[in-house]
Structures are given as C-alpha cells and as structure tokens.
Amino acid sequence: MLETKELQAWYGASHILHGISIAVERGAIVALVGRNGAGKTTTIRSIMGLMPKTSGEIRFDGVDLTALRAHDRFNLGLAYVPEERRIVPGLTVRENLQLGLVASRAGIDERVAIDEIAESFPRLKERLGQEAVTMSGGEQQMLAIARAMIAKPKMILLDEPSEGIMPVLVEEMGVLFRRLRDQGVTLLLVEQNVEWALRLADRAVIIDQGEVVHESSADVLLADKAMQERYCAV
Template identity: 75%
Template sequence: MLELDGLNGWYGASHVLHNVSFSVEQGEIVALVGRNGAGKTSIIRSIMGLMPRTTGTVRFDGKNIEAMKAHQRYAMGLAYVPEERRIVRGLTVLENLQLGLVADRKVIDEARAIEEIAQSFPRLQERLNQEGVTMSGGEQQMLAIARAMIARPKMILLDEPSEGIMPVLVEEMGALFRRLREQGTTLLLVEQNVEWALNLADRAVIVDQGEVVYRSDAATLLADKDIQERYCAV
C-alpha cells in the first residue's frame, strides 16, 4: 500500500530525514515510534506532500506520488489526521465532517456517508449541530479522525492520536482502529504512547534522528524493553 525508498527531507537548510525506507502492507497497522523530535511527524508530512523539500521515492497503491500535491494524494485515498487536529472554528461538527468530502472526487451520497460515520462515532452523532471547537479535546480528536474517514480512504496517517486524551476515549479509539483494520483500511500510526501503539499494531518502525534504526513485528518490540528504553523513552 505504501513504500518509502531513500526518502530525505529538509526544513530550509536543516536536513531532517535521512534515507528513510520502509513499507506498509494493505490492511495492516504499522506503528512509527521514537522520541520527540526523532522525525516521525516529518515522515508522515513527507508522505502527504507537506514537507518543503524532499527527495527519494514515495509509492502509494502502486503509483509514484512524490510529484503530487497533498489534495491529489487525498483524492487517491491517502488521508491525514495531524497532531493539532485542525477543527475549523465557527463550523459545526456536521460541517467539519462535510469538509472531508469536499476534496474527494468520488461520487458519494453525503447523507449516507454522514449516517455511516455517525454510527462509528456515537459521541459525535449526539453533537452534529454543536460547534466543533467547543467539544472536549478527546471528542475533537474523534472528529478529526471521522473527517479523515468519511471519504473511505484506503490508508490513514495518524499523528499522536492519543495525546491528551482521557483513557476511556483512548480505548474507544483503539477499538475503532482495530475495526478499520478488519474492514481493510491501512493505518500508519505515529504515537508516543508506545505500549498502546504496539498492542494495536502488526509491525513497528523506530525512527531516531531522522533515520530508521529498527524494524520488527510489534510483538517483538513490545517484549524488548531494552530497545524501547534506548530509542523510545522520554
């Protein structure tokens, strides 16, 4: 579903990603972990076409996409939930969800799409007419995920979805991600809550100082506390 080969990235003169290479298979969850500032967010911004300058190859669903704009990648089925959520002030929950359909060229019955997404997010269904930014942080995170899901993407990039969220919503989120995987949606999950992420994921990739330093199945990394301490401890 996704393959990175020799990906390099820059912010101005700062070379922040160094020959990053890994793949994500269709229908799996891959956890991208490492310390704060390791380069995880820069990797998914590069995948989405949001880094100022990159070199290397990014393939999605069998096609090279490194020359595409972010909205073109979204139209191909690649969705992104940024760490800061970006719920639009002044718009209701329903209107924020409708934004998830604006850039999508597929013909989708909007009413049916809203109904289906509301069934997956009962908390949002109760608040469709409420301004999105007035909800709790956890509910806003759910809205950001729902907005990414509504156009039925093939893959979702998630940046720190559990950050600042109360435990009950984190568990709901984990159950949602498992359902998405069962339905065939592919997930790349950037997460500081390493234990939670590894319990969800099929495979894990560790990034340190902009480089991939470790790859394994998630269960192996979960059991290896020494590697976690070396690369993931805060």
C-alpha cells in the same frame, strides 16, 4: 500499500530525514515510534506531500507520488490526521465532517456518508449540530479522525492520536482502529504512547535522528524493553 525508498526531507537548511525506507502492508496497522524530534511527523508529512523539500521515492498503491500535490494524494485514497486536529471554529460537527468531502472526487452521497460515520462515532452522533470546538479534546480528536474517514480512504496517516486524551477515549480509539483494519483500511500511526501503539499494531518501526534503526513485529518490540528504553523513552 505504501513504500518509501531513501526518503530525505528538509526544513530550510535543516536536513531532517536521512534516507527513510519503510514498507506498510495492505490492511495492516504499523506504528512509527521514537523520541520527540526523531523525525516521525516529518516522515508522514513527507508521505502526504506537505514538506517544502523532499527527495527519494514514495509509492502508494502502485502509484509514484513523488510529483503529486497533497490533494492529489488524498484523491488516490491517502488521508492524514495531523497532531493539531485542525477543527474549524464556528462550524458544527456536521459542517466539519462535510469538509472531509469537499476535495473528494469519489462522488459520495453526503447525507449517507455522514449518517454512516455517525454510527461509527456515537459521541459525535449526539453532537452533529453542536459547534465542534466546544467539545472536549478527545471528542475533537474523534471528529478529526471521522473527517478523514468520511471519504473512505484506503490508508490513514495518524499523528499522535492519543495525545492529551482521557484513557477511556484512547481505548475507544483503539477499538475503532482495529475495526478499520478489519474493514481493509491501512493505518500508519505515529505515537508517543508506545505501549498502547505496540499492543494495537501489527508491525513497528523505530526512527531515531531521521533514520530507521529498528523494524520488527509489534509484539517483538513490545517485549524488548531495552530497545524501547534506548530509542523511545522520553
């Protein structure tokens, strides 16, 4: 579904990624883990076309993304949930969900799409008319994920979805991600909650100082506490 080859990225003069090559299988959950500052967020921002300067190759569902802008990548079925959520103040939950359809070219019926997404998120279904920023942090994270899902993407890039969320909502999120995988949606998950991510994922990739240093099944890395301590401990 997704492949990067020798992906390089810069913030100004700072060279952040040094040849990231990863592959994400269709219908899989892949966890991208490592310490803070390792380059995980930069990797998915580069894949989404949000970095000011990159080089290398990115292919998604057979299409070369290198010269495409972020909204073009979105229209190919690639969605992104940023760490900061970006819930729009002054808008209701329903209106924030509508934003997920604004740039879509898929011809999705808005009313049907919102009804369907609300069924997947019972907490949001109860709050469609509520101003979104008045909800809890965990509920806002659910809204950010729902907004990415509403246009029916083929793949979702998620940056730290469990951060600052109470455990019961984190577990609900895990159930949701498994259900999405079972429905054929591919997930690339950047996560500091390493144990939770590895229990959820099919495969794991460790990034350290802008380079891939380990790839394996998630189960193998989950059992390798020395590797986790070396590259993932805060």
